[in-house]
Amino acid sequence: MGEERLAIEVSGARKVYRARVGGPKTVVHDVSLRVAEGSIHGLLGPNGAGKTTTLKMLIGLVRPTSGTFRVEGRDSTRPxxxxxxxFLPEQPYFPMQLTATEALRLYGRLVGLSRAELRTTSERLLALVGLEGRGHEALSKFSRGMLQRLGVAQALLGDPRVIVLDEPASGLDPIGQRDMRNLMLALRDEGRTVLLSSHQLSEVEAVCDRVTIVNGGRVAAEGHIDDLLNVAGHSSIRARGLPEALPAELAALVEDVATSGGAWIFSVRDASVRRTVDLIDDAGGTVVAVNPKRDSLEDYFARMLASPKGEGGSAREVA
Amino acid sequence: MRNVLAIAAAVVADAVRRKVLYLVGVFAAILSVMVPQLPSYGVGVAAAVFREISLALVFVAALVLTLSLAANRVPAEVERRTVYSVLSKRVHRWQYMAGTWLGILAVAGVAVAAFTLVTQGVALVRYGDPMWRLWQGSFGIWLEMGALAAFAIGVSALAGPVVVVTASLAFLFAAHSRQALLGRDPHGVLALLYPSFDTFNVITPVAHGTGIGAAYALTMLAAFAAWSGLLLLAGSAAFTIRDL
Incomplete structure (x- = not known):
């Protein structure tokens, strides 16, 4: 991460719950996070990996057994x-008898906004999250998606420089998910830092600059998303117009083959790219694109979790 | 202080929306039904019995109101996770506890004042006397409810509503049974530590005597401040170490 300024720094986070039955249970063994200022950082992991507990320790909702937690240089476990x-909690809940504006004013007072600021800020934030004109409706009439949007609005009260979002797309329809992605990108463009915990890998892949993957209470991988997903030494070739039966030499050269709507996608070793392109040309096909081979985050995630290393081995750090 | 007041205001607004002050109406109805049933004592005695029954009813109504608010507020906020959006901001847990207590104290104060006004209205109609002395008794009841709310909120930092109500009622019983349990002249550590709310019990001098003086009112205030402060401190310490 070099000389970048850090907005969030978590070192050696550990949480042990003392259960009455069955002895102590360690839910976070050792998690460290370094989030650069002005970036969107994804925190990924299966259920029970320790993501939410790590976030709660960062926010001060759970007392860490050990570790340090800093947001812009300050100890974030203290108010x-x-x-x-x-902070947007997973599935945010509000006092349902309030209206959206009343809820924002309540939380706004807690971040030190004056009466005048509360009025203007509430309206601006409601518009920002797509709830313009809904401020006077009772929250009991809000859908889950609308409550999620309101949760984002309350997280933005007080003009925070660092925003922690726990499953922000939860409960949102596709349009809402797109709006949420755009909002995160807009926040980054304003120079704010976003730490995003999500199960929605497509969302993470679309917006995150770097990701930390947590499994079994430990960091399993950390790095730039391109570096994690690019498959070293392999390229992806997309071609059209090839016969159904591939020439033998071409078939022997390519590894994974996929076809869709008349298009062929081959995975080949980097050293074989030029020869493969020639063979496609000889077979009457047209090369549409040649790119470094890239996993989907879903594939990467599943593969990592299936490997012994993903079950709590030493962390893989890239780039 | 700003955070404490903001949280207290939310508690009051919540109580108003939940229409808990409708208890005042129920109380007024009970009083209206009960007063005509009073036996025909001699002049003055009937008024004293009226004052005693009225203050007892105010006590019970205030107790129900205080416990229903104090026992449920923190556990419900934790269970519904509404507390996350509060405590993730620059809010200390003691501020959350103090704000919750202050809000409940305010609601109890409004309710006790309203109960007293209703009682005065009935007294005026029935006896032609507004019985201003009733406010002394109501003041003691309000302070006692404040101290009890501090206990209930403290217990609710770690337990659910059923445990809180049970513990609060047990505490209230014990706090009014010091003399019965320890004797008239207790000694030792237990005598020092044993809680007593007897200071707040001024129903007898208010109903049957000449009321209480300013000095005694200050004594009640001091006991209220000491008990509430101590209990809130313990409750805040318990809530601070709790994982949410």
Missing amino acids: EGRIRLG
Whole structure:
């Protein structure tokens, strides 16, 4: 991460719950996170991996057994350290008898907004999350998606420089998910830092600059998303116009083959790219694109979790 | 202080929306039914019995109101996770506890004042006397409810509503049974530590005597501040170490 300034720094986070039955249970063994200022950082992991507990320790909702938690240099486990931090909990709940505006005013007072600021900020944030004109409706009439949007609005109260979002797309329809992605990108463009915990890998892949993958309470991988997903030494070739039966030499050269709507997608070793392109040309086909081979995040995630290393081995760090 | 007041205001607004102050109406109805049933004592005695029954009813109504608010507020906010959006901001847990207590104290104060006004209205109609002395008794009841709310909120930092109500009622019983349990002249550590709410019990001098003086009112205030502060401190410490 070089000379970049860090917005969030978690070192050696560990949480042990003392259960009455069955002895102590360690849910977070050792998680460290370094999130650069002005970036979107994804925190990924299967259920029970320790993501939410790590976030709760960062926010001060859960007392860490050990570790340090800093947001813009301040200890975020203490209220004074959360001055520049906004948090969207997973499935945010509000006092349902309030209206959206009343809820924002309640939380706005807690971040020190004046009466005048509360009025203007509430309207601006409701518009920002797509709830313009809904401020006077009772929350009991809000859908889950609308409550999620309101949760984002409350996280943005007080103009935080660092925003932690726990499953922000949960409960949102496709349009809402797209809006959420755009909002995160807009926040980054404003120079804010977003730490995103999500199960929606497509969302993470679309917006995150770097990701940390947690499994079994430990960091299993960390790095730039391109570096994690690019398959070293392989390229992907997309071609059209090839016969159904591939020439023998071409078939022997390519590894994975996929066809869709008349298009062929081959995975080949980098050293074989030029020869493969020639063979496609000889077979009467047209090369449409040649790119570094890239996994989908879903594939990467599944493969990592299936490997022994993914079950709590040493972390893989790339780039 | 700003955070404490914001949380207290939310508690009050929540109580108003939940229409808990309708208890005042129920209380007024009970009083209206009960007063005509009073036996015909001699002049003055009937008024004293009226004052005693009225204050007892105010006590019971305030107790129900206080426990229904204090026992449920923190556990419900934790269970529904509404507390996350509060405590993830620059809010200390003691501020959350103090704000919750202050809000409940305010609601109990409004309710006790309303109960007292209703009682005065009935007294005026029935006896032609507004019985201003009733406010002394109501003041004691309000302070006692404040101290009890601090206990209930403290217990609710770690337990659910059923445990909180049970523990609060047990505490209330114990706090009014010091003399019965320890004797008239207790000694030792237990005598020092044993809680007593007897200071707040001024129903007898208010109903049958000449009321209480300013000095005694200050004594009640001091006991209220000491008990509430101590209990809130313990509750806040318990809530601070709790994982949410």
